[in-house]
Amino acid sequence: MGHDLELTLEKIAGLINGTVAGNGGCIISGMNSLDNAKEGDIAFYNDSRYREQAFATKASALIVAEKLEGYAGDQILVANPKLAYARLAAMFAPKAPRYEGISKDACIDETAVVGSGVSIYPFAFVGKNAVIGDNAILFPGVFIGNNAKVGSNSVLHPNVAVYENCIIGANVIIHAGCVIGSDGFGYVQSDEGNVKVPQLGNVMIDDDVEIGANSTIDRAANGTTHIKRGVKIDNLVQVAHNVVIGEHSIVVALSGISGSVNVGKNVIIGGQVGIKDHISIGDRAIVGSAAGVHKSIAEGEAVLGNPEMPPRLWMETRAFIRKLPELNKKVRELEKRLKEVEEK
């Protein structure tokens, strides 16, 4: 994995909120699956189907939910092994590859303010009065418009475009081809055709957000399209003008959120969902994949289907949709039999 990190088991336990069973001084230099681990590696054991591999592994230590009795090596006990995996993998995972300093083949306006430790690849463009925070990485083809800001430690992958006046926070990851701050889709119909409503606002993306490849987030007509802290957006998602997405919410691929929708905190929006404009999705709501949401969703509510409905009802209606031909047949028979009864 190209790192040269070495950590004691005790140090690792602290980082993943676990408890050492064994030698806390044991040195760990890598992380691997039970089968592929070698001496010095740590591996995960979280499923009794892999018990045999756990006893056969060459790993120097295991991370476990419950102590594995009879295992010879050292162990770390954690409450949430999946979370521990994510945390530890992040430690050992390769970082986004940095260009050493600012390429002479990048184009940085002389009025731009570039922090320390910034990595700017060739063919990146930074406009007038733009601000690039410390240690940020701009890959080739990234465009930062005039007066736009990118916070510290943020990574903008190839060909990301950030239009003028948009604000990206710290520790943000934006994948290749994303467009931040394109004009919202607003026109007034007239006898002479569709007259464009100027889109005078911007986009603000708070800290710790990640946005997938080729997603698009439109600038507000007035004010701000706002993606709040910790939001995670998948690939090919459309976020229209003046949308607000609350902290730690998740939006899966190919979904579209229409203008001025207010999405709460910790909401989960599945893939290929469509949400009508000017409605609200309450905190902790769950919108299932492919749902078409036409009305506001209350806090903590779950919906599925198009039109949106409670998941249990959708499960039932889904089954009944498949049985519609049968139901129609049954009704026709009832009608016939009733007619016979009536005629008697």
Next chain:
Amino acid sequence: MGHDLELTLEKIAGLINGTVAGNGGCIISGMNSLDNAKEGDIAFYNDSRYREQAFATKASALIVAEKLEGYAGDQILVANPKLAYARLAAMFAPKAPRYEGISKDACIDETAVVGSGVSIYPFAFVGKNAVIGDNAILFPGVFIGNNAKVGSNSVLHPNVAVYENCIIGANVIIHAGCVIGSDGFGYVQSDEGNVKVPQLGNVMIDDDVEIGANSTIDRAANGTTHIKRGVKIDNLVQVAHNVVIGEHSIVVALSGISGSVNVGKNVIIGGQVGIKDHISIGDRAIVGSAAGVHKSIAEGEAVLGNPEMPPRLWMETRAFIRKLPELNKKVRELEKRLKEVEEK
């Protein structure tokens, strides 16, 4: 907003087709909301809920649908305040930021023809015999293929790709990441796999079109994929080979229009719509969001749902889909009761 425009009230009234009530010579230098306006600004008043703000505003003039009696400042009366807003905001809105001339870091083939007043940013590429019209703007990362044309005053935002032989008209806006003229999706299945059908045509985009971020418009297999004058396309829309979209039609985000579909004039296609290949959508038709259109739609017709149906029917069926479990239960009860009657 970074402009330094000053207009008399009379001049503004002429531009938005309104009538001055008051001093036509009053000088206006900006536009703002009732609350935020300062002296010299003009504001809109179009809703009696904001009556109090209208009387309290510091704006020097108001645009109104009906004369606001008792208001001390000057007024412009217009028939369509929304349209007047769009027109006036366009006047005061900042223009797309221009690079001064043609960057030495752009790559323009020596056979390309570049008009006067053109702005070409660094890292734009213009191919052989391509033509760039007067005052056009090519942002960084824009690719103009061989023999392609961009009309005057058109703006191509960062990383737009226009493949060879495609024709873009005048006053066109294409947002970041759009792809114009990629190969249509055509294969012949054979024992040796899918054999590509060469896509020999092009794309033509007429004047006054706007296309949203990361949308894709494929070149024709033969002939032309044609987006006509005044069409507005949102983000992440797919337009397949040989499609024709008529004047002033609108296509909302994440919709897909299959090959050889003929869309008429002034059509509205909502978001996440899918339209089957080789059918027609008549002039002024309306296709609601998420509709799946499997057959041609007549002039002026509106459809919703999948399969497509008249909006009123869709509203009813939507409600009945939710009640399917209830309906099934009722039918089972009827059956039971009928059996009891029959047995007597």
Next chain:
Amino acid sequence: MGHDLELTLEKIAGLINGTVAGNGGCIISGMNSLDNAKEGDIAFYNDSRYREQAFATKASALIVAEKLEGYAGDQILVANPKLAYARLAAMFAPKAPRYEGISKDACIDETAVVGSGVSIYPFAFVGKNAVIGDNAILFPGVFIGNNAKVGSNSVLHPNVAVYENCIIGANVIIHAGCVIGSDGFGYVQSDEGNVKVPQLGNVMIDDDVEIGANSTIDRAANGTTHIKRGVKIDNLVQVAHNVVIGEHSIVVALSGISGSVNVGKNVIIGGQVGIKDHISIGDRAIVGSAAGVHKSIAEGEAVLGNPEMPPRLWMETRAFIRKLPELNKKVRELEKRLKEVEEK
């Protein structure tokens, strides 16, 4: 069309697996429609509606499914005229335009290995230890990450991004704006928000694949997201982490394939389809447009609708959905009539 190819009729017949009826030595220098052909061209005749044009054409030869009696020119008889058209058009079609050699305005890391005959346009970027195969073409704005490989004869259109460690085979075509190898969408929810699961795998794209504009293919969490030989993917398609797509399968625009889905060989997936994670689509299965697939599909099975169902059932249910208001009315009437019978 900008080529200067001349072939004898006999040579052409060999290439398209046909039989000459007439003079095999006849020289053909182009291909055109019956109406537009001139001397030296070959045209297709495959539909008796165009019989008149076939007799009037100026083409020197025709390709036909059955011999056209009474036609004066030479003919080639083929079993599959569509396939013959695709093969022959490929011969006469213009090739992707090449930049002569490697532009001095491209940025190629000194550790990269670049084959012979490679065409690299300005503003392309090739990272450390990347490998570019013989005769490959990298258009402007293409990004090839560290350790990534592009096979021989492959064409990457403008602004394609290939992240580090991803492998592209030979004879692959990737259209503008595609993103290969962005991080899969994986998070563990915790009290402190969504914790990113590092995406440590890569993407492998085998020979003869074509991918449409602005599609996105995520790298695996561990292991490989694998697009096998001859697969054809349309525009704006999302392929999630750890998906495998088997040989010669087809995926139409705006479809989303969720994580760890296993798609078999020769599968056809229509437009705007959504496929749930961790399921399988058997070889030669057909998933109709806009289907929502929630369970594995067997070999050779066809499904339509959401939820997915056999095509015949979907045709029926579609019709019955439209008739739901009528059915409900009928049931209410039956209930009323039954009540009257019961009361007697």
